[in-house]
Amino acid sequence: MARYEGAGDLASALAEADREELAETIASAGLYNQKSETLIRVAGRVREEYGSAEGFDDFVREAEYGAVRDALLDMKGVGPKTADCVLLFAGGRGGVFPVDTHVHRIYRRLGIAPPDADHEEVRAVLERDVPAEKCGFGHTASIQFGREYCSARNPACLEDPEACPMADLCEQVGVYPATGEVVDPAEASADGSERAELELGRSGESEAVAAIAEDVHDASAELDAESADLIRRGSNGQVHGVVSVFGLGECDAHARRRE
Numbered sequence: 001m002a003r004y005e006g007a008g009d010l011a012s013a014l015a016e017a018d019r020e021e022l023a024e025t026i027a028s029a030g031l032y033n034q035k036s037e038t039l040i041r042v043a044g045r046v047r048e049e050y051g052s053a054e055g056f057d058d059f060v061r062e063a064e065y066g067a068v069r070d071a072l073l074d075m076k077g078v079g080p081k082t083a084d085c086v087l088l089f090a091g092g093r094g095g096v097f098p099v100d101t102h103v104h105r106i107y108r109r110l111g112i113a114p115p116d117a118d119h120e121e122v123r124a125v126l127e128r129d130v131p132a133e134k135c136g137f138g139h140t141a142s143i144q145f146g147r148e149y150c151s152a153r154n155p156a157c158l159e160d161p162e163a164c165p166m167a168d169l170c171e172q173v174g175v176y177p178a179t180g181e182v183v184d185p186a187e188a189s190a191d192g193s194e195r196a197e198l199e200l201g202r203s204g205e206s207e208a209v210a211a212i213a214e215d216v217h218d219a220s221a222e223l224d225a226e227s228a229d230l231i232r233r234g235s236n237g238q239v240h241g242v243v244s245v246f247g248l249g250e251c252d253a254h255a256r257r258r259e
């Protein structure tokens with residue numbers, strides 16, 4: 001990108017870029033044809049509405065939070081996650097927790113957000129409970145955690161309950177170690193044991209149900225007092241637990257700042 005950044009105003013340089021050349025420049029990012037078209041279109045709009053890349057940067061940093069987010073979302077090719085990343089990382093706004101596919105999955109599996117929450121609802125829960133200054137690290141740490149432990153198809157706890165550092169705080173919504181099944185939390189029943197029973201087509205206390213009941217009993221017995229207390233205190237307690245496990249420090253919703 002140096003060739004564009006060194007050519008004066010970045011917005012003008014990108015707005016006038018040759019699309020194929022730009023696509024080649026960003027090829028390592030994937031979806032480069034689509035992204036090159038979006039970059040040229042958005043750069044043209046930035047130049048037209050804000051005068052320059054610098055003018056747009058000032059707007060992102062200084063204008064009212066809601067106005068900036070609306071303006072970003074109004075740009076074709078910019079979705080909520082991208083808008084929130086711009087607000088957080090380029091705009092330096094505290095209290096913004098971008099929700100990508102990893103974040104959306106993890107916090108519904110943990111039971112912190114409702115199982116059927118969409119991206120915006122998960123974002124609202126996290127921005128309510130995670131300290132403003134920890135949202136950026138929370139976002140990147142969650143993505144890493146999703147890749148290394150709580151992946152979409154093969155969460156670490158599926159075969160080994162001890163393999164995940166969050167296991168003692170997690171409701172494993174949509175994850176069924178007894179059957180090896182993983183579904184989106186929105187498709188999970190309220191009670192995992194009920195689902196296992198239905199899927200096995202058995203009535204009464206099937207082997208799977210008995211195994212789950214035994215696991216739950218064992219897990220409860222092993223919970224240390226502090227973890228048990230976190231869980232008893234409900235979702236806000238869980239957020240405190242997540243914050244602690246990710247090394248994010250004390251959770252204080254009142255520290256949240258938008259500006």
Ligand code: SF4
Pocket residue numbers: 109110149150151155156157158164165166167170171172173175
């Ligand atoms: S215990 Fe399983 S479902 Fe819960 S966070 Fe860990 S890997 Fe994900």
